[in-house]
Structures are given as structure tokens and as C-alpha cells.
Amino acid sequence: MTQDNRTPGETRRVHIREVGPRDGFQNEPETIATADKIQLINALGQAGFTRIEVASFVRSDVIPQLSDGVEVLRGIDLPGNVERMVLIPNSKGLDNALRVRDFFEDAALFVSASQTHNKKNINRTIEETMADVKAMGKRILAEGLKFCAVIATSFGCPFEGKVPMKRVLDLAEEFAEAGATEVGFGDTTGMANPAYVSQFFTAALERLPQVDLTAHFHNTRGQGLANAYAALEAGCTSFESSFGELGGCPVPAGSTGNIATEDLVNMFHEMGVETGLDLEKVIEAAREAQTILGRRLTSHSIVAGPVLWTPVAH
Structure with missing residues (x-):
């Protein structure tokens, strides 16, 4: 569930998808x-x-870094309760993904809420993309896979400016009608602010009670954690983030990474919100990514570690 339906006194719990590997x-x-x-x-x-x-x-040839996806899927060894997601851009990509269908559970299809961004990103109009999405959604569901939707530039576009909330929620409803059981809203270039995020998720949860709603924020302008807090307070309990604050949109330049998973987990734990994650192991994984890349990453928790409370003597 993505809407906060707790009874009074019940501990809050969120679900976090790690998106760093992609x-x-x-x-x-x-x-x-x-x-x-x-x-x-x-x-x-x-x-x-x-x-x-x-x-x-x-x-x-578009993203060489991810060309070994099949090898990665075949090589990883994860606990049986872990859902493995793959991102699929078009029907050809789906054809390739279904050849290794046994190695993942979730298939994510995406569109941008900005016409300009969608064309620059995948060289298609929104309408062309959604027509393909509906056809692919049927195939995904027929394979017994979870159909997840992603709407990029949900909170603003660097080319068009403000993206109307109605347009974003209309696209989300189209995805839901096509069979998507989860819709993720991406702040692709870090243009969201906490006040608007609160309004957005309040409206989205009211309009789309039948699907899980996920918040995906970037920290391009330093407001990522504040936006996550605003989404939480509005009732959203599903989030995406990346170790080390890695990531960013290939178009345009200057769109820096996602909110750091370890910082997000640390914030939630400090607030008494359960994540089901071992924060120290999350930080260890982020530090491992830093070692692999051979450079310092920008999350705060990699440097500071978790808060360690010392009991005060009375």
C-alpha cells in the first residue's frame, strides 16, 4: 500500500526501491x-x-553502461523475497527482456509528462509512447509480471517549465487503466519543492486509490529529502533512491543525482519510520560503490555514518 492508513499509535512504515544499479x-x-x-x-x-x-x-549504443543487463540479471544472487525490476523503453526492449523473463519480476514502462522532454529522451510524442505502453502492458501482464509505470518530469520540465498536475495525473490514470499496479512520479531534473509535493501527492492519492504511488526525487537543487518528507506527510509510503546520490537524467546537462538512499533511510529511522533496512549495511554498500567508482560520492551518510545515540546519565 502507498497510502498511510495507520491506526492511531501505529508505527509508520515505508518501502524503498534502490535504483542505483540502473x-x-x-x-x-x-x-x-x-x-x-x-x-x-x-x-x-x-x-x-x-x-x-x-x-x-x-x-x-544509447547507454553503453547498461549493456550488460542480461549478464547482471543472470549473475546476481538475491534473497527470494527481493523483487527485481527492469526498465523497458519500447517494444523491442520488451522482446529482449522477455528472453530472460525468469530473472526479474517487475517491468517498468515510462513516459515523460513533458512533450519536449519525451521527444528529446526517446524521440517520440507522448501519444506515440502511450499507445506503445498499452500494447506492452498487455504482454507484461500476460507473462505474469508486475506492470510498473514511471512518469518523468512530473514536477517540472527544464524545457517547458511547470508541468500541469492534471496532465501528470491523467497519464497516471491511463497507465492504471492499462493495467499498471504501481505508478512512480519522477522529479527528473530536481524541480520539485515541498509545498507542491504535498499538494501533488494529496491529489494523486485521492484520485488513484487503486494503485501504489511511488515518489522519485532528485537532489539537483538540494531539496530532495525535504520533498521526500513532504510526500510522506501527504500519505505516500513508497520511495525510490540511489546509493551515493548517483544518477541523473541524460537530458539535459546539469541534472544531478537521485536522493541518496543512505540519507533517506537515515532520515526515516531518525523519525521513527520503519524501512526494514539495516542502515549500517546500506551505508556499507554505498561506500562499496564509492570504492568501485574510485571517487568520493556526495551523500552525507557515507561521510558521517548513522547517528549513534548515547544515553544521557541522570
């Missing part, structure tokens, strides 16, 4: 070894994640 790595210029990806994903599984975005079936 969204986090896609913009990295240095080729990351397949074995390193597999080792890192396995470490994430040991940290308690039950949802991980593992690979993408985009063309290898």
Missing part, C-alpha cells in the same frame, strides 16, 4: 565491471532491500 550507474562515464555490479547488488540484498532496479533494456 538509474545511478547510467550516467557514469567509466565502464563499471559486470562483476562489480553483481557484487554490489548482492550487498544491497543483504542490507534488506526487497525492491531493486537491476537493469535496463535500452539500446547498448
